[in-house]
Amino acid sequence: MRTRNGRRGERGQILVLFALVLVLLMGLAALAVDVGVLRNANQNLWNALDAGSLAGASQLPADGTNADALARDFINRNYPGDPPNNIAVSFRCLIGSVGGSPRLSDVPSVCDPGPGVIWTCNAAVCVAFCEPSAGDSCNTIVVTGEVTVPYGFGNAIGVPEGSTGTVTSAACKGPCGAAPETPIDVVLILDRTGSMAPGGDTTDLENMRTAAQSLRTDPNLDPAHTWLALGMIGPSQQSGGCPTADAPTLGTSTMPADLPRWIPVGLSGTGGAPVPGSYKSSSSALANGLTCFGVSNTYTDLADPMEGARYTLRNSPRYGVATQGIIFMTDGLPNNSVSKGGGGCSSTATSYITEVQSEATRTKDLGITIFTVGFGLEPPHGSGCGSTWDGPSPWVRARGLLAGMASPVDGVPAVDNGCNDAENNDDDNFYCVPKAGGAASKLAQAFKSALNSLVGSTKLVQLP
Numbered sequence: 322m323r324t325r326n327g328r329r330g331e332r333g334q335i336l337v338l339f340a341l342v343l344v345l346l347m348g349l350a351a352l353a354v355d356v357g358v359l360r361n362a363n364q365n366l367w368n369a370l371d372a373g374s375l376a377g378a379s380q381l382p383a384d385g386t387n388a389d390a391l392a393r394d395f396i397n398r399n400y401p402g403d404p405p406n407n408i409a410v411s412f413r414c415l416i417g418s419v420g421g422s423p424r425l426s427d428v429p430s431v432c433d434p435g436p437g438v439i440w441t442c443n444a445a446v447c448v449a450f451c452e453p454s455a456g457d458s459c460n461t462i463v464v465t466g467e468v469t470v471p472y473g474f475g476n477a478i479g480v481p482e483g484s485t486g487t488v489t490s491a492a493c494k495g496p497c498g499a500a501p502e503t504p505i506d507v508v509l510i511l512d513r514t515g516s517m518a519p520g521g522d523t524t525d526l527e528n529m530r531t532a533a534q535s536l537r538t539d540p541n542l543d544p545a546h547t548w549l550a551l552g553m554i555g556p557s558q559q560s561g562g563c564p565t566a567d568a569p570t571l572g573t574s575t576m577p578a579d580l581p582r583w584i585p586v587g588l589s590g591t592g593g594a595p596v597p598g599s600y601k602s603s604s605s606a607l608a609n610g611l612t613c614f615g616v617s618n619t620y621t622d623l624a625d626p627m628e629g630a631r632y633t634l635r636n637s638p639r640y641g642v643a644t645q646g647i648i649f650m651t652d653g654l655p656n657n658s659v660s661k662g663g664g665g666c667s668s669t670a671t672s673y674i675t676e677v678q679s680e681a682t683r684t685k686d687l688g689i690t691i692f693t694v695g696f697g698l699e700p701p702h703g704s705g706c707g708s709t710w711d712g713p714s715p716w717v718r719a720r721g722l723l724a725g726m727a728s729p730v731d732g733v734p735a736v737d738n739g740c741n742d743a744e745n746n747d748d749d750n751f752y753c754v755p756k757a758g759g760a761a762s763k764l765a766q767a768f769k770s771a772l773n774s775l776v777g778s779t780k781l782v783q784l785p
Contacts (some may be wrong), residue, residue: 328590356483362470362487364735369400370464371781374492377410378464378779379748381494382432383769385412385453390463391746405466412459414438414451415489415782417498419750423447431496432460441474443785446498458540461493493782494773503546504643505775506588508630508709509533509768510650511614512696513567518616525618525697525756532764533611537600539769544599547772548590548643550633551610552626554651555586564606565614571680574625574659576632583629586610593638618710620657623649624673627680632690646683648768649726650694652756654719681726690750692771693723696764697756699740716740720753727751745770 342553389410397404414434416427423440425448435457438449451459463777482602496503511533536542537549553565560566564585573579580587588606589596600607627649634645655673681691698716720737727735727750735751738744743751745767752767753759 334562341599345404355761359470362468364403365400366466366485366488369409370466374462374464374490375707375779378492381462382460383766383773384555385459385549386461392462396464405468408466411463412451413448413461413463414459415446415448415493416495418442418447419447424592429458429540432542433458437769438689441785444553446785448784457484460495461491463489463491465489491782491784492779495780497780497782504639505547506634506637506639506643506645507772508550508552508584508633508647510554510630510649511649513614514552514555514617516619516653528761529763530611531761532768535765536628536768537611538605542592544601545592548594549587549600550584550588551606551607552584552630554621554623554626555619560763563613565610567615567617571622571659572655573626580629583626584633586649587633588637596653609699621653621655623651623655623677624658624680625678627684630690631684631780635687644775646692648692648694648771650696652696654715676679687727689728690705690728690775692750693727693754694767695720698753699755724751
């Protein structure tokens with residue numbers, strides 16, 4: 322009897338030991354599996370936040386509101402599963418550091434957080450809080466978030482979930498603490514042909530003028546480092562003190578004799594620019610040229626202004642040193658040129674398109690970046706010329722032309738996504754702005770985004 326009872330006691334002890342070992346094994350499984358799940362979630366969160374901060378920074382310093390929205394969208398789209406918790410977005414002004422103190426000469430050309438800010442510095446950079454909604458110019462976006470991960474085995478030991486804790490990513494657009502004195506030469510080309518003032522209504526023309534003036538006076542531009550020139554679609558002549566007065570005929574395009582016809586205001590700026598002086602002055606040649614131009618009646622010649630812009634940049638005193646670009650804005654397809662003549666509705670329109678495509682290719686082959694901006698290229702915009710010229714969807718054909726003219730980004734050609742806000746947030750060099758609903762501000766944003774792309778790349782940064 323004692324032997325049987327002893328065996329029963331041993332069996333009970335084994336069951337107790339087995340239960341204890343099982344709990345231990347469950348704990349080890351929780352530690353191995355659930356910690357691995359948490360670690361994977363943490364890495365996925367880092368990746369999503371990095372994607373969000375880079376996307377948001379691409380809109381800076383021009384549009385903090387869109388930078389915020391784009392960052393959140395990319396975070397949610399790049400995190401597998403449910404969106405991260407507690408996403409927060411904030412902005413900074415990031416400039417260079419000299420001996421642990423802010424290099425204030427970077428302000429406002431790089432960014433401007435406004436007066437009375439507190440700078441935090443290390444040996445390389447300084448940062449200050451920045452608020453776009455208050456009118457500050459911000460070049461850095463900071464995004465934070467966290468993820469709560471449900472555990473599979475942790476419930477067995479009373480730990481049902483874990484948290485990654487707050488994860489932070491920051492990205493900057495532009496010099497980002499490096500010396501901002503990189504020289505930049507830009508030619509802005511504006512369409513002032515008849516379709517920009519249909520029936521004598523100059524609303525579209527004035528919206529374009531306002532947007533261009535906003536670019537000229539942008540506080541982030543330093544005339545010593547960024548030189549600006551003005552070209553017009555519709556030839557110009559000097560008249561009554563106005564360099565952009567409408568020329569009555571298309572004329573010729575022999576360079577350099579006819580250069581003022583196509584680029585009526587040459588590269589302007591300080592420090593050796595062909596047109597000396599600060600273009601930010603209201604009395605500057607650039608300000609005057611933007612103020613006094615009117616409507617052209619010579620139809621739409623896109624090829625000759627592109628040739629003039631290329632000649633201007635190729636003969637800049639800083640060619641080979643400066644980063645060079647063309648911001649090319651039009652509201653339609655070409656239907657005229659010096660070499661082909663004609664004008665208006667014509668069955669030879671395809672040859673006009675081929676001509677401007679060739680001019681754009683020659684320009685890009687010189688290392689000049691082309692940004693194209695379509696204006697009002699959405700239905701029902703069109704010339705009404707019929708299928709021999711603009712086809713059933715002239716706006717689609719025009720957008721396709723401009724997207725093809727734009728310089729690729731990292732080898733990827735621009736894509737036409739329509740004429741809407743989404744097109745202007747896809748990080749390529751083709752923009753399209755509808756003619757209604759805040760056209761002036763959206764067009765100015767497109768101009769500034771294009772120019773900011775020349776200043777420097779978007780990159781992840783570590784903040785002090």
